[in-house]
Structures are given as structure tokens and as C-alpha cells.
Amino acid sequence: MLLNIAAALVHHVQKKRERRRAFLENGGLVLEKLVASCNGRPFPIRTFSYQQLILATNNFNQILHRDAFYTLYKGSFEGRILSIKMYDERDSSAKDTALMDIGISAKASAHKNVLKLVGCCLETSIPSLVFEYAQNGVLDRRIFISTRQGTPMLWQSRLKIARQFAHAIAYLHTAFFRPIIHADIKMKNILLDQHDVPKLADFSFSVSIPEGETHVQVDVVRGTGSFICPIYASTGRITEKTDVYNYGMVLLQILTGQRTIILDREDEDCSLPDHVRNRVINEIVDPAILLEEGGAGLEPQLQAVLELGLTCTEYDPEIRPTMVDVTKELRRIEKSVA
Structure with a gap:
């Protein structure tokens, strides 16, 4: 003893x-x-x-x-x-x-x-x-609830959350002497407080763009699988448009209620942007949105968000908008009459 x-x-x-x-x-x-x-x-x-x-x-x-x-x-x-x-x-x-x-x-x-x-x-x-403390947890658990008990998030709440955390990313890109690239934007890095106000989190993989430069070259590509921008994955070059691609993937998830990799009609793996491209909105939108009261009248807003998400996930970074332009477009969509 x-x-x-x-x-x-x-x-x-x-x-x-x-x-x-x-x-x-x-x-x-x-x-x-x-x-x-x-x-x-x-x-x-x-x-x-x-x-x-x-x-x-x-x-x-x-x-x-x-x-x-x-x-x-x-x-x-x-x-x-x-x-x-x-x-x-x-x-x-x-x-x-x-x-x-x-x-x-x-x-x-x-x-x-x-x-x-x-x-x-x-x-x-x-x-x-x-x-x-963010009382309502990660956004992932509020969008993907098919196997959980819970009420699907209403479309206007989803749209507001998408605009608010887009504003946080734009802030990182524009508010500082050296722009900050988050580099790992995904559903699980967006937390919700008790009022469902989104909080962008986890800056583990973030980088700052040096003065006078437009990108950072890294030796090791870090991020989350299917969210990673293809150009970044193949070249190690990280820019503000890397975040835009990540954001576009999350926006498409909010719209469709789908994961980033899904099975297509031939039972093969397909990326979310490829899955929704060239399909009518009613085929790809989260069915819970269409079941809302007045859901049928949301089609113009839903279509506009789809187009924005696809533009954000374009392969060519030059085609993608800036996050400032994304926030402006989301505000316009929010104010539009469905």
C-alpha cells in the first residue's frame, strides 16, 4: 500500500x-x-x-x-x-x-x-x-435528419444561415491586411447558437495571403475529402476562390439535403455539383422544402440558389464569384418575392 x-x-x-x-x-x-x-x-x-x-x-x-x-x-x-x-x-x-x-x-x-x-x-x-457554446450544434445535424428525429429546417432559415456565414467568410477575405483563407469550410465547421445564428469555426488549416500576393503555395493539401477544390487538390495553390468552392458545396447541400458524394442513376459515385447540374429544381431540392406551406412558390428562389451554388463550384476559379458578391446575391435572393 x-x-x-x-x-x-x-x-x-x-x-x-x-x-x-x-x-x-x-x-x-x-x-x-x-x-x-x-x-x-x-x-x-x-x-x-x-x-x-x-x-x-x-x-x-x-x-x-x-x-x-x-x-x-x-x-x-x-x-x-x-x-x-x-x-x-x-x-x-x-x-x-x-x-x-x-x-x-x-x-x-x-x-x-x-x-x-x-x-x-x-x-x-x-x-x-x-x-x-453553440447550443444548437453543427449545421450538419440540422440538415441531414433523415435518420434522426426532428423537424426539417425551413427554407427561409436555411437561406438566412447561408447568407450569414457567407458574410463571415467575406470578412476573412477582406477585413484584414493579409486576407485569411479558411480552407476547410464544411457543414461540421458551422455551429448554430440557440437562435440558429451560424458561427464559423475551426481555423486549423487556415492560411494568410502574403502582402502583394494572390495565393499561397503549400506542400501538403489539407481539408476534407470531397469538399476540397480540384485546383487546390492538384496544384497545392490556395486562394480566396478555394473558400468559394467549399462554400458552394455547402450551399448545394443546404438546398438539396444531400451529401457531397452520392450515387447517380447508374449507381456510381457522383459529386454533388455534377448530380444537380442540368436537372430541374424539383428533382434535386430537399423534398422537405417543397412540403412547406407555400413551398411550390419558392421555385424562383430555389433556382437562383442552385445557380449560385453551381457557379461557386465551377472548375475554373476565374468563373467563381468573390465571397462579397456571393453575400450580395444571397441578400438579393432573400429579398426577392417568391
């Missing part, structure tokens, strides 16, 4: 030293990233201890969302509900992606349609991020 107690004490001391070492190392890296991201000015950010995260999450008991590279937990701290993002320590690039996420999230948190960064924990080997 005494040996067990001694071993436990040694383990506790070792863990405490490891957390202290991680705090010092990560603290310098995070400060450097924040200063670089925020034009030389340090961003005021709250730091949480690992013990505070354990207490806030009841020992990481409630998982909100799990991705390939991280897990998002629900927590409560000082009467406020928060979400805690823990990166997978087995991923060799996790520290770099976590630092990028912190830097861009801090910079973009002022926008109402970006998930607000509250703080971070530096005591974990990979810095953990603490965000505001």
Missing part, C-alpha cells in the same frame, strides 16, 4: 512538472502567434488551468462533436456554458494547427458569425482552446 501511495505521488509530481513545462513552452508560442496575427498587438486572452478544464467538463464527460483531429467538449465555468476543444496529441502537426486556430480565432472573433474564442489552456501538451 505504501508503495502504491509513493508511486501515485511520484506520478502526480511528474504530471505537474509536465504541465508546468508545457505551460512555459506553449505560452511563448501562443503569445508569438497572437502578436503576429493581431498586427503586433497582443490579444487579451484568458488562460485556464488543466484542473479548471477537468472541473468544467466533469472530467471530459460530455462530447459535443468529434472530428478527425480534435474533440469538442461541453463545459460549465463560473455559470457560463463553454465548449472546450482538445486536439489529438498523436497527430504530429497538432501543435501547429492548434496555434493557427488560436491565432485566427482571436483575430476573427469580433465578427458575430465567427465562433468566439474565450481563452486557452497551456498546460496540455497541445494547447487546448475554450470557445463560446
Whole structure:
């Protein structure tokens, strides 16, 4: 028994030293990233201890969302509900992606349609991020509900969400000295608060375009499978139009209620843009939309959104609109009389 107690004490001391070492190392890296991201000015950010995260999450008991590279937990701290993002320590690039996420999230948190960064924990080997809580979860679960219980989202709500998170992307592209490319826009990176206001999240793969340049050349293409822009996938060249392609894929999903890869009439894999191209709107739109009261009168709006989604996913980046133009077009569609 005494040996067990001694071993436990040694383990506790070792863990405490490891957390202290991680705090010092990560603290310098995070400060450097924040200063670089925020034009030389340090961003005021709250730091949480690992013990505070354990207490806030009841020992990481409630998982909100799990991705390939991280897990998002629900927590409560000082009467406020928060979400805690823990990166997978087995991923060799996790520290770099976590630092990028912190830097861009801090910079973009002022926008109402970006998930607000509250703080971070530096005591974990990979810095953990603490965000505001989005009560209604990821957009993915609100659109794809065929196997879940729930009420389909109404078309006007879908259209409003599409416009609002498009505005967040346009903000990233235009509001900063060095345009920010999100590079991984997808349903699971759009969270909804209690009022279904969308919050763009996860800047792990984001890049900033250098001054005087129009693109960044990367050695490793990162993103999510079928969402990745073909030009980016084949050349490693990332531009603002890379985000436009990703956005177009999400817009088509919102319209059709379909995944990005589906089976065509010959039972072969087919991309969503190819599936909906040259088909009439009533064949491809989510049936739940047409079943709404007045759904038959929505056809002009639905057709306009389809055309916008297809333009955003054109192979040639020059044909795709800018995100500023996308937001303008969505506002026009929203105001149109169905």
C-alpha cells in the first residue's frame, strides 16, 4: 500500500512538472502567434488551468462533436456554458494547427458569425482552446435528419444561415491586411447558437495571403475529402476562390439535403455539383422544402440558389464569384418575392 501511495505521488509530481513545462513552452508560442496575427498587438486572452478544464467538463464527460483531429467538449465555468476543444496529441502537426486556430480565432472573433474564442489552456501538451457554446450544434445535424428525429429546417432559415456565414467568410477575405483563407469550410465547421445564428469555426488549416500576393503555395493539401477544390487538390495553390468552392458545396447541400458524394442513376459515385447540374429544381431540392406551406412558390428562389451554388463550384476559379458578391446575391435572393 505504501508503495502504491509513493508511486501515485511520484506520478502526480511528474504530471505537474509536465504541465508546468508545457505551460512555459506553449505560452511563448501562443503569445508569438497572437502578436503576429493581431498586427503586433497582443490579444487579451484568458488562460485556464488543466484542473479548471477537468472541473468544467466533469472530467471530459460530455462530447459535443468529434472530428478527425480534435474533440469538442461541453463545459460549465463560473455559470457560463463553454465548449472546450482538445486536439489529438498523436497527430504530429497538432501543435501547429492548434496555434493557427488560436491565432485566427482571436483575430476573427469580433465578427458575430465567427465562433468566439474565450481563452486557452497551456498546460496540455497541445494547447487546448475554450470557445463560446453553440447550443444548437453543427449545421450538419440540422440538415441531414433523415435518420434522426426532428423537424426539417425551413427554407427561409436555411437561406438566412447561408447568407450569414457567407458574410463571415467575406470578412476573412477582406477585413484584414493579409486576407485569411479558411480552407476547410464544411457543414461540421458551422455551429448554430440557440437562435440558429451560424458561427464559423475551426481555423486549423487556415492560411494568410502574403502582402502583394494572390495565393499561397503549400506542400501538403489539407481539408476534407470531397469538399476540397480540384485546383487546390492538384496544384497545392490556395486562394480566396478555394473558400468559394467549399462554400458552394455547402450551399448545394443546404438546398438539396444531400451529401457531397452520392450515387447517380447508374449507381456510381457522383459529386454533388455534377448530380444537380442540368436537372430541374424539383428533382434535386430537399423534398422537405417543397412540403412547406407555400413551398411550390419558392421555385424562383430555389433556382437562383442552385445557380449560385453551381457557379461557386465551377472548375475554373476565374468563373467563381468573390465571397462579397456571393453575400450580395444571397441578400438579393432573400429579398426577392417568391
